[in-house]
Amino acid sequence: MDATNVIRFPHPPSVTCFAGIAGEKETAGPLGRWFDALADAGEDAPSWEAAERRLQEQVLTLALEKGGLRAEALDCLLAGDLTAQCTVSAGAARTAGVPFLGVYGACSTMAESLLLAAVLTASGACGRAAAVTSSHFSTAERQFRMPLTYGGQRAPTAQWTCTAAGAAVVSAAGTAPRIVGGLIGRVVDLGVTDAADMGAAMAPAAADTITRYLHATATRPTDYDAIVTGDLGLVGTPLLHDLAARDGILLEGIHQDCGAMMFDPAQDAHAGGSGCGCCASVLCAYYLPRLADGRLRRILFAATGALLSAASSQQGETIPGICHLIELEGGHHAD
Amino acid sequence: MDATNVIRFPHPPSVTCFAGIAGEKETAGPLGRWFDALADAGEDAPSWEAAERRLQEQVLTLALEKGGLRAEALDCLLAGDLTAQCTVSAGAARTAGVPFLGVYGACSTMAESLLLAAVLTASGACGRAAAVTSSHFSTAERQFRMPLTYGGQRAPTAQWTCTAAGAAVVSAAGTAPRIVGGLIGRVVDLGVTDAADMGAAMAPAAADTITRYLHATATRPTDYDAIVTGDLGLVGTPLLHDLAARDGILLEGIHQDCGAMMFDPAQDAHAGGSGCGCCASVLCAYYLPRLADGRLRRILFAATGALLSAASSQQGETIPGICHLIELEGGHHAD
Numbered sequence: 058m059d060a061t062n063v064i065r066f067p068h069p070p071s072v073t074c075f076a077g078i079a080g081e082k083e084t085a086g087p088l089g090r091w092f093d094a095l096a097d098a099g100e101d102a103p104s105w106e107a108a109e110r111r112l113q114e115q116v117l118t119l120a121l122e123k124g125g126l127r128a129e130a131l132d133c134l135l136a137g138d139l140t141a142q143c144t145v146s147a148g149a150a151r152t153a154g155v156p157f158l159g160v161y162g163a164c165s166t167m168a169e170s171l172l173l174a175a176v177l178t179a180s181g182a183c184g185r186a187a188a189v190t191s192s193h194f195s196t197a198e199r200q201f202r203m204p205l206t207y208g209g210q211r212a213p214t215a216q217w218t219c220t221a222a223g224a225a226v227v228s229a230a231g232t233a234p235r236i237v238g239g240l241i242g243r244v245v246d247l248g249v250t251d252a253a254d255m256g257a258a259m260a261p262a263a264a265d266t267i268t269r270y271l272h273a274t275a276t277r278p279t280d281y282d283a284i285v286t287g288d289l290g291l292v293g294t295p296l297l298h299d300l301a302a303r304d305g306i307l308l309e310g311i312h313q314d315c316g317a318m319m320f321d322p323a324q325d326a327h328a329g330g331s332g333c334g335c336c337a338s339v340l341c342a343y344y345l346p347r348l349a350d351g352r353l354r355r356i357l358f359a360a361t362g363a364l365l366s367a368a369s370s371q372q373g374e375t376i377p378g379i380c381h382l383i384e385l386e387g388g389h390h391a392d
Numbered sequence: 393m394d395a396t397n398v399i400r401f402p403h404p405p406s407v408t409c410f411a412g413i414a415g416e417k418e419t420a421g422p423l424g425r426w427f428d429a430l431a432d433a434g435e436d437a438p439s440w441e442a443a444e445r446r447l448q449e450q451v452l453t454l455a456l457e458k459g460g461l462r463a464e465a466l467d468c469l470l471a472g473d474l475t476a477q478c479t480v481s482a483g484a485a486r487t488a489g490v491p492f493l494g495v496y497g498a499c500s501t502m503a504e505s506l507l508l509a510a511v512l513t514a515s516g517a518c519g520r521a522a523a524v525t526s527s528h529f530s531t532a533e534r535q536f537r538m539p540l541t542y543g544g545q546r547a548p549t550a551q552w553t554c555t556a557a558g559a560a561v562v563s564a565a566g567t568a569p570r571i572v573g574g575l576i577g578r579v580v581d582l583g584v585t586d587a588a589d590m591g592a593a594m595a596p597a598a599a600d601t602i603t604r605y606l607h608a609t610a611t612r613p614t615d616y617d618a619i620v621t622g623d624l625g626l627v628g629t630p631l632l633h634d635l636a637a638r639d640g641i642l643l644e645g646i647h648q649d650c651g652a653m654m655f656d657p658a659q660d661a662h663a664g665g666s667g668c669g670c671c672a673s674v675l676c677a678y679y680l681p682r683l684a685d686g687r688l689r690r691i692l693f694a695a696t697g698a699l700l701s702a703a704s705s706q707q708g709e710t711i712p713g714i715c716h717l718i719e720l721e722g723g724h725h726a727d
Contacts, residue, residue, distance in 0.1 A: 062467050062468075062491050062518075064517045064518075103707070104703075104707045106703060106704065106707065106709075107707075107709075132397050132576075133397075133576055137494075137496065139477070140701065140703070141476035141477065141701040141702065141703060142474070142476065142496065142498065142699065142700065142701035142704075143496050143699070144699060144700065144701045144703070144704045144709070147579055147699035147712045147714070148709075148712065150578075150579045150712075151579040151580075151581050151712045154578060154579075155578065156397050156575075156576035156577060156578055157576065157577065157578060157579055157714065158495070158497075158504060158508070158576055158716075159472075159495060159496040159497050159504070159699070159714075160493070160494060160495055160496065161472065161477065161478050161494040161495065161496045162493075162494050163477065169493060169494070173493070173508065176511060176512060176515055176517045177511055179515065180511055180514065180515030180517070182399045182511045182515070183397075183399075200703075240491075241467075241468050241491035241492065241493055242491060242492065243485075243489060243490065243491055243492060244482060244485045244486040244489075244492050245486075246486050364477065364478070364479060364482035364494070365477065365479065366475065366476040366477035366479045367476065368439075368441060368475070368476060368479070368535075369441065369477075369479045372438070372439045372441065372442075374441075374442075374479070374483075377482045377483065377485075377486045379482075379492065379494075381493075
């Protein structure tokens with residue numbers, strides 16, 4: 058800890074196993090081949106929330122299997138999701154049966170929970186901690202926007218809540234990828250009130266966190282193989298670039314956004330993907346494997362969240378944004 | 393960390409300043425004289441959620457003032473509340489302007505956030521971390537149960553969501569009270585579906601966490617000045633005693649429940665107080681001062697949460713319970 062609030066781990070904890078899953082629409086997109094499995098979208102589940110719970114159960118089971126672990130090996134499960142009171146995560150934690158810390162950072166949840174998992178394991182408070190999150194198109198759209206059957210027309214700025222989930226297990230010791238540091242985000246709110254324009258609401262928070270981290274660590278974007286944001290989408294991405302440029306930081310060419318990467322324009326997902334599961338699944342299925350084998354050596358994962366609710370939107374409140382960041386270090390590429 | 397998941401701090405962090413506030417009805421109860429201030433119930437606020445946000449702002453300001461600190465002295469604010477997507481906490485964190493980690497443990501939130509604050513500070517990840525939570529009768533009742541104006545009759549098992557809030561700042565070094573250890577709760581669900589009987593839903597989780605902690609630390613209830621639960625109320629309290637007794641642990645005489653303590657029977661609050669702010673305000677206004685001056689030497693604070701939502705209740709889901717625990721050590725009494 059220093060005056061800039063940056064967290065550094067003298068002995069960086071390892072992300073020892075991980076998995077990312079996504080639904081049919083997401084799997085039909087440009088990243089489809091990288092997901093570990095097709096997410097069970099739960100068409101036969103008693104509710105969409107029960108369906109989303111299955112996503113978390115499926116992805117955690119898969120991550121543990123890949124690491125040769127049983128759930129009992131976890132000292133802590135950190136999870137959160139977009140449903141009110143995070144009931145999806147609570148239900149999945151009930152299934153896992155391990156100590157559970159509920160976290161809520163909207164679509165920044167994966168970065169928040171991984172940062173906390175890193176602190177918990179690096180400090181010795183926990184031996185192994187898992188970070189899990191999910192989103193489901195049908196729970197999120199009904200809750201935040203329109204009943205699905207209403208058939209409302211989507212705004213061009215609207216993002217598509219992904220049916221997807223990610224899970225990663227963090228341990229004090231192990232091989233790359235490792236979490237070498239991070240930064241807890243501040244709430245930034247520039248007054249956006251349109252729940253169909255989350256990219257604009259979140260871009261200022263991403264700019265705040267990324268520029269603070271770069272300044273505090275005296276690094277430049279080109280020091281990283283990628284600076285990855287969660288779910289700014291096609292509207293929020295240029296806003297982030299503009300805001301960072303005002304601070305003298307050029308992100309073009311280094312910056313990649315999970316929401317913008319998730320869909321092909323032909324898929325009619327408008328401004329791109331969103332939802333806690335979007336950047337969580339992309340991190341776990343696309344970036345972490347590339348860090349593990351050394352194709353990537355050093356990235357920033359900066360996940361953004363829009364801290365609104367249906368009630369706050371109806372009450373005309375502005376949308377607070379937040380962005381939590383972790384720095385990940387890869388292994389050595391086996392040339 | 394050991395196989396029992398108990399967390400111990402070799403250098404216990406200090407709870408350096410704290411405040412608890414409560415509304416008029418709560419202040420009229422047996423604990424009224426101990427609260428630091430009357431909570432601004434926000435009758436003139438534009439919404440009940442905006443009113444509850446003021447509670448968090450008021451209580452954090454008060455705690456910081458008592459410690460001679462400004463908000464900028466905080467490296468992290470951990471907060472959560474009962475409103476969907478924790479918008480109250482996000483709004484208060486926006487006001488504070490400091491790095492913010494959203495947590496969600498329903499009425500267990502104060503124990504969860506204090507345990508995380510202790511890990512963050514003890515490990516050096518943060519210098520100072522604040523834990524804040526709140527509840528407001530009018531936001532919670534409308535969201536989880538009935539519109540207030542409906543005037544529905546309350547069940548005898550129902551608890552009264554307190555209008556109250558608590559804030560505590562944790563630092564790596566400082567005087568008593570200190571957080572010497574803790575235990576992250578597991579989700580326990582024995583199948584209760586009645587959202588008007590939260591005590592029954594949460595008692596099994598309290599029993600699970602408290603008995604696990606006592607076994608793991610080889611301590612007995614009489615080793616503590618008090619074992620304090622959050623908000624089991626008058627229905628959940630005897631259930632906890634019964635469940636613990638089956639495990640050979642006698643809690644009567646040592647156990648105290650914030651929900652049961654909050655109101656006088658004449659106040660018509662049925663099974664007692666509840667809400668994140670109930671045990672948070674009682675901890676910060678009643679217990680922490682007694683630990684600070686040595687009137688109490690060693691207590692367990694085990695806050696319970698019912699992880700339901702309006703949607704999960706309507707869908708007939710059972711109510712998962714959770715209980716997070718911290719052990720607090722007091723100073724030496726100045727005789």
